Amino acid sequence: MATTKKxxxxxxxxxxxxxxxxxxxxxxxxxxxxxxVGIYAIVxxxxxxxxxxxxxxxxxQQNKARLERIxxxxxxxxxxxxxxxxxxxxxGDKRVYEWDKSRTYSSEINYxxxxxVGATFADLDARVKAAGFTFVGEPYPGSVSKQYHYKSAxxxxxxxxxxxxxxxxxxxxxxxxxxxxxxxxxxxIDTNSGPADVTIKVNxxxxxx
Numbered sequence: 368m369a370t371t372k373k374x375x376x377x378x379x380x381x382x383x384x385x386x387x388x389x390x391x392x393x394x395x396x397x398x399x400x401x402x403x404v405g406i407y408a409i410v411x412x413x414x415x416x417x418x419x420x421x422x423x424x425x426x427x428q429q430n431k432a433r434l435e436r437i438x439x440x441x442x443x444x445x446x447x448x449x450x451x452x453x454x455x456x457x458x459g460d461k462r463v464y465e466w467d468k469s470r471t472y473s474s475e476i477n478y479x480x481x482x483x484v485g486a487t488f489a490d491l492d493a494r495v496k497a498a499g500f501t502f503v504g505e506p507y508p509g510s511v512s513k514q515y516h517y518k519s520a521x522x523x524x525x526x527x528x529x530x531x532x533x534x535x536x537x538x539x540x541x542x543x544x545x546x547x548x549x550x551x552x553x554x555x556i557d558t559n560s561g562p563a564d565v566t567i568k569v570n571x572x573x574x575x576x
Contacts, residue, residue, distance in 0.1 A: 434459025437474050437569050440523065443498040444491075450478040450565065461572060470575040473524075473568035479532065480563045487563040488513050488529045500525050503574075511558045516574055526568040533560045 437457060454477040462472040480487045492515065496502070500517035507514055512530035519525075534556045541548045 430459040430461075432459070433461070433571060436523075436571060440498070440525065440569050441476065441567070444494045444567070446478070446494070449482070450480050453477040453479055457569075467575075469573070471570060471572045473526065473570040475566060475568045478565040478567070480565050481561060482563060483561045484513065484529050484531050484559045484563050487561070487565060488515075488527070491527050491529065491565070491567075495525055495527060518574070522571075524568075524570045524574040526566075526570075526574070528564075528566040528568075530564045531556070531558050531560050532562045532564045534558050535564055 434457070437459065441457070454475075457474040457476065464470040464472065482490075492502075495515075495517050500519050500523075502515060503518045504516045505514065506516065511534060512528055514526065514528045517525040517527070534553070537553065537556055538548055540546075541552075
């Protein structure tokens with residue numbers, strides 16, 4: 368009768384188990400680290416985007432309010448149709464000079480007015496004062512181009528410049544034709560003659576332009 372040999376069970380090494388445990392533990396540890404980094408990156412990105420969006424929204428609202436105020440100042444002058452708009456550069460954002468951070472650009476509208484320089488200037492002076500602005504200075508007294516500065520109680524500024532279009536065109540035409548502008552030629556032009564070139568600038572921040 369044949370004798371059947373019993374197979375001796377092979378015991379698994381404890382060292383092998385430990386290796387397997389470590390092998391399975393490492394991927395989970397790596398995944399957890401990557402997950403943590405990912406969540407952190409998402410949180411930081413969300414905070415940055417939210418802060419940027421809030422800042423952008425607030426800046427846009429401030430610029431909108433400034434633009435509306437500047438437009439209201441121009442409207443308060445109640446200029447009639449005899450003031451024909453030539454160029455407009457009106458904006459609400461605060462534009463600082465590139466070479467001087469203490470100065471800001473002004474909004475500006477240029478007009479033509481069918482009257483003499485003196486009459487136009489007198490009309491604008493009355494309108495600006497009626498709008499609540501007070502005369503604060505004339506930077507170039509006696510100049511061909513008259514300029515007055517005005518200030519409101521809120522610290523807003525209006526600059527009014529008026530000159531003769533006939534006189535200005537003499538300069539422009541001579542320059543275009545590459546001709547010399549002589550004093551005798553200019554003396555023949557009445558600097559009070561119309562129509563009048565008008566520039567009205569509005570600045571909510573300063574009068575340093």
